[in-house]
Amino acid sequence: MTECSIRRESIGSLEIERLIQGEARRLAEAGMPAAEAEAQAAAQVEAMLAQAAAEPISSPAAAAPSAGESSRSWFSINAELVVYGAAGPEAEVMIGDRRIRLRPDGSFSYRFALPDGVYELPIAATGSGGETRRVRLTFSRSTVAEGEVRAHLQDPSLKTPAPENVE
């Protein structure tokens, strides 16, 4: 199974995909000639059908990354830092204002996105006896770029499915 085919199937909202891509055409084909309508109510619905057929219908997918992106040269760079350490297995470790999960052996490892700037990271570990140890880490990053450089990786092949793949 290819990566591409796996990626395209998220959940089985198959009818949804079909509706997204096929609604306009289907509505047009399913519409009735107005002359055949006996009831006014039915005629009214046919007008709605005709109106629907006259306009394109799509989903949020319409705003997804364009197919053309994959053929364009591009470059992205990001920086993250890893803070790792260990404490007694009964310890409570706080990074900033959030208590973190420790592995069964008391170790931990967390990543931090590091945009340009200067940052402080307070970390505290409180042992089972109540004693608290603290550290304060300081980091900085500055970026000088030449040419167009993106900040995100976003796979350029992730895009709206081509109509031939959903109809």
Next chain:
Amino acid sequence: MEGYLCLVLHAHLPFVRHPEHDRFLEENWLFEAMTECYLPLLQLLEKWQEAGLAARVTISLTPTLCAMLRDPLLQGRYQRHLEELIELAEKEALRTVWEPRLRPLAEFYLERFVAARETYRGWGGDLVNAFRHYQDAGRIEIITSAATHALLPLLANHPPSVRAQLGIAREDYRRCFGRDPEGIWLPECAYYEGLEEVLRLAGLRWFITETHGLLHARPRPRYGPFAPVYTRAEVAAFARDQACARQVWSRTEGYPGDARYRDFYRDIGFDLDLDYLRPYLAAGGIRSFTGIKYHRITGGTGPKAIYERPAALAAVNEHAAHFLAARAEQAWRLAGLLDRPPAIVAPYDAELFGHWWFEGPEFLDALVRTICVEKQTVRLITPGDYLREHPTNQVATPAASSWGEGGGWRVWLNEKNEWVFRQLAAAQLRMSDLVRRFPNPGPLQHRALQQAGRELLLAQASDWPFILHTGTSADYARRRVVDHLRRFDRLERELTQDRVDEAALAAVEAQDNLFPELDYRLWE
């Protein structure tokens, strides 16, 4: 009150369960739908119940979906999936500590996933029982569907197969919900003339067709799609309202495409370092959707903007108000034409709400609350309730129809997938032969006959020809059809040669384990 609104949410996933693998990518279809759709829907039902809102909505839970939701193996795997998702969200809440626009979103997802876990645990992991609770409390009406979501018109030339799909669905509904189903969601809204007789025999009272199923009915229904008709079998047919459909799917009017809503495709599974993500990816470390998405649709071709929850919720309120105003106008325009308030039937895939359209559950909430509070425009009603209030309806025979492209069956029967139906046609006849050949089977033969029925049912799912048609994940769909038909072949061969391999049978029973009390005699 100027009209009735029948809000119908059709929840369906094909039976995907692979105990032979520790992790299986396609099982994530279920897990994502549970986190993003079914659990938020249950949370809504709880809130509506607490608020005392008369939010009568109709929910179809297909037998395959119910089988998966009640399966202990998949329940355990979902718990693992959810725990991993929560762990990833916790890491995100830390990773984004210096990204002030992302961090609130990371914490939002963390809270949401934790709330999903609370709801899941609160129901003991049994979502079928949760939905049953709300039906028993009179909050919702749950309807069934064909046993494995087979496209019934393509089985019409073998009536025992249609009988089996419907009869097994009815029995499964009884087992899940402790009562008989009244309504049925016809898979893909697909109807053929004569189906109503089989529906009647299965004890079903109503179904929904695509709009043109009623518009082309004979005689032409006086009220078009705005009132049901009774078929000659006394089973009622309601029609989907096109305006309601269009307001969700149209590019110009459709709500989910609003630039303020969350983008479906931009997911950290494709943005962040693979080493960081790998423990949380579905299978084989291949990049895939995680469910954590920080961007909004934005519009245009430029970079995606960061998602802003308050703006998205403002859009939800605008769209709910617009939807309701459109129903009011519809009802007003129809007022002089009908001798009763129109029944506006708005069916949607349940998975639309929360998965594709992330804010869908909030839209439903805003819509239902407005309807229940202002009480003037429309009243929420289920088709079953409508028939009790308006038992007199025109008699007509709907036209063959589906909600698929072209309004017929060509999505499920074309050059890409017609081989499935040739194989099914042969297997279906052989299944009926088997039933005739074994009027008094021994215990092992009985089990083999039941399993042959399960394999045939699973091969009949409309999902496989659809996937083959679209070409996405076609390998998986092809494999599923072939696997089930091969298992059917082997069971048939072993039965006819009187040498059923009990160990092999037990292995297949453990794998394709739905419909434990399947009555194979329905294929007679």
